Amino acid sequence: MPSLKEVRNRIVSVNSTQQITKAMKMVAAAKLRRAQDAITQMRPYAQKLSEMLGTVSAGAEAAADSPYKQVRPIQNVLLILVTSDRGLCGAFNTNVVKAAVARVNERYAEQARRGNVKVMAIGKKGGEGMQRRGFSVNTNHIDTFGSLSFSTVREAAEEAMDAFVAGQFDVVEIVYNEFKNVATQVIRVEQMLPIVPTPAPAGVTANVNYTFEPDEEQIVSELIPKTLKIQLYKAVLESNASEHGARMTAMDKATENAGELLKELKLVYNRTRQAAITKEILEIVGGAEALASE
Template identity: 75%
Template sequence: MASLKEVRARISSINSTQQITKAMKMVAAAKLRRAQDNITQLRPYAQKLGQMLSTVSAGAETAQESPYKHVRSIDRVLLIVVTSDRGLCGAFNTNAIKAALSLIEEKYASQARSGNVEIMAIGKKGAEAFQRRGFKVNTTYVDTFGSLSFANVRLAAEEAMAGFVSGSYDVVELVYNEFKNAAVQIVQTEQMLPIVSASSTPVNQAAASSAMNYIFEPSEEEIITELIPKTLKIQLYKAVLDSNAAEHGARMTAMDKATDNAGELLKALRLVYNRTRQAAITTEILEIVGGAEALASAA
């Protein structure tokens, strides 16, 4: 059985840890509120922008000839993996990294063996994980969450788009955690480039016929040329905002559980402490009684 001093030291240590986890939970909750507002405000805009592009570009030659729609034989792959800069957020980072690795194994195993899979890491945890596994990692955007803004994310999107157009990459995939609520994050994998055409579906056929009723100002070509790159940038920005909100939700949940676990440990340790102290007092009393009886017998 541990000594009283050792038990007291453990209780003090767990108390300090519990105070830290409580503080981290409160900080994560405050950040989550702001991050949740940001993603809920952007989602309708991103969805409407995508619908507008689908409606306007259905059947339009300019859209079909866009360099962002060119489908090529897949030799070089870029994976944009969005994780966090810090840990202590449960399985948040692990889930995104596992999803990216599964995607590589299932779809791009031959390219990975040839060393033609590159990772664009948004978040330090993803960069570190893929560097340990020997992948070529672009770490330019690992500090994006330090000053999260559309301007910073736009640079990452533009680099990926320029690489696709120049032929440096034949496909660009996006892996991130989608925010559902504070306790639930859903890992999403999306093909960013080339843009997947769904013009054969009934919805898009209807959009193609209704597109004839539009009057374009400026020209249809200018609108589509502007819309496609903007939609791709918004797609990446939405993924980063989703991941940011999901990270704070995961950290808040993880710290809440850690605080509860610390409380359970403290209960168990206090019980051990009281039992040990009671045993020590009983032993001391027995020693005193034994000593008194020995003195009485000697007298």
């Protein structure tokens, strides 16, 4: 049985940990509200932009000639992993890394054996996880969440887009956590490049002659890159909200576990203290009986 001092030290330690997890839960809850508002506002815009691209592509010849639609034999692959910079959020980061590795094993095993699967890490944890598994990782954008904005994400998107157009990669995919609610995040794997044909929205007939102003080529040349950047930005916002939700849930569970552990430690402390008092009483009684017998 541990000594009273050891048990007291453990109680103090667990109590301090519980206070930290409570504070982290409150911080995560505050950040979650802002992140949730951001992704809620972004989703309709991203969806409408995608619908516009589908509508324009249905009748625009320039869209078919876009360099972002080039379908080539898959020799080189780029995976964009969106994770967090910090841990203490349950299996949030691990699930993204596992999904990326599973994707490689299922679809790009041959390319991986030749060393032609590269990773662009947005968030430190994903890059570290893939490096441990032997993948080549682009770490130019791991600090994106330090100053999260469209401009910082746009730089990562443009780098991937330029590499695709230059022929450095034949396919670009995004792996991230989609935010559902505080307790639920869903792993998503989306193809960013080449552009996947988007069906026209309901009620819009394909092969319709559209009038473009100022001209078809300029509109398509601006719409497609913007849609790709928004696609990545939306994935980053989804991941950001998911991270705070996962951390809030993890810290809530950690706080509960600390409370249960404190109950057990206090019970052990009381039993240890009672045993120590009983031992002292027995020693006193034994000493008194020894003196009386003399």
